[in-house]
Amino acid sequence: MDERMTDAVLATEELTVRFGGHVAVDRVTCRFRAGELTAIVGPNGAGKTTYFNLISGQIPATGGRVLLGGRDVTRLSVAARTRLGVGRAFQLTNLFPDLSVLENVRLVIQSRRGRDFDMWSMAAAHADLAEAAEAVLERVRMTDLAGRKVAALSHGDQRKLEVAMLIALDPKVYMFDEPTAGMSVDEAPVVLELIAALKAQTDRTILLVEHKMDVIARLADRIIVLHNGALAADGPPREVIASDVVQEAYMGKALEDV
Numbered sequence: 001m002d003e004r005m006t007d008a009v010l011a012t013e014e015l016t017v018r019f020g021g022h023v024a025v026d027r028v029t030c031r032f033r034a035g036e037l038t039a040i041v042g043p044n045g046a047g048k049t050t051y052f053n054l055i056s057g058q059i060p061a062t063g064g065r066v067l068l069g070g071r072d073v074t075r076l077s078v079a080a081r082t083r084l085g086v087g088r089a090f091q092l093t094n095l096f097p098d099l100s101v102l103e104n105v106r107l108v109i110q111s112r113r114g115r116d117f118d119m120w121s122m123a124a125a126h127a128d129l130a131e132a133a134e135a136v137l138e139r140v141r142m143t144d145l146a147g148r149k150v151a152a153l154s155h156g157d158q159r160k161l162e163v164a165m166l167i168a169l170d171p172k173v174y175m176f177d178e179p180t181a182g183m184s185v186d187e188a189p190v191v192l193e194l195i196a197a198l199k200a201q202t203d204r205t206i207l208l209v210e211h212k213m214d215v216i217a218r219l220a221d222r223i224i225v226l227h228n229g230a231l232a233a234d235g236p237p238r239e240v241i242a243s244d245v246v247q248e249a250y251m252g253k254a255l256e257d258v
């Protein structure tokens with residue numbers, strides 16, 4: 001195996017999944033370094049979400065490997081990969097709709113710390129967790145909504161909460177799937193600033209599936225292009241956007257929109 005593969009924070013090696021006769025992700029070999037934000041682009045149905053699902057463990061690969069810090073995690077569950085530092089933005093289905101915003105964030109911090117509480121330290125630990133959760137909400141500017149039930153949040157605020165919970169989890173690898181989708185023009189910049197701030201923490205690796213070119217241009221250090229499940233281009237944004245393969249086949253329209 002290529003030695004650099006094992007050095008990467010995250011790597012996929014010939015990663016493949018077939019659904020019946022359809023190869024949705026086709027032998028994708030790619031490595032992701034600390035401090036780097038990679039945007040994953042490609043037309044609808046190119047395999048971006050499926051590639052994410054394979055990395056986070058939502059679906060099993062039919063071929064190839066996923067390596068985390070050089071360790072083969074291909075057969076591990078979502079929960080096991082989460083413990084090892086893969087953090088995918090929480091989706092609505094992962095939230096507790098009847099609990100408050102603060103309680104949802106607090107539960108993530110509690111699970112991350114994985115403490116065994118004894119009776120004597122419980123009260124102190126509880127206060128500490130609430131404080132940590134409040135700090136996260138402050139970062140995403142959701143303090144006003146701390147007591148609100150998740151079920152009563154607007155769509156944009158639910159998306160912000162997903163980002164807040166990922167920050168609370170503090171993984172090595174952050175995976176965002178269109179983080180600003182469905183957000184208003186006021187809400188989106190807050191989330192983009194947060195992602196930019198995460199990137200500034202140079203030991204974090206960030207993967208972003210994104211269609212909006214302005215978001216990609218602002219945040220990405222690197223773009224990879226998937227087409228028919230295969231890796232079609234990989235490099236710095238300017239180069240990839242200017243490449244013939246992207247200009248002709250994938251991004252003509254999106255580029256005109258910028």
Ligand SMILES: Nc1ncnc2c1ncn2[C@@H]1O[C@H](COP(=O)(O)OP(=O)(O)OP(=O)(O)O)[C@@H](O)[C@H]1O
Nearest residue numbers: 019022023024042043044045046047048049050051
């Ligand atoms: N569980 C599944 N069973 C069968 N086919 C699937 C399954 N999941 C995805 N596919 C197919 O795999 C291909 C890749 O889909 P995927 O959702 O990963 O694309 P995408 O690049 O994320 O697209 P979009 O930009 O529209 O979200 C599509 O043809 C899709 O229909």
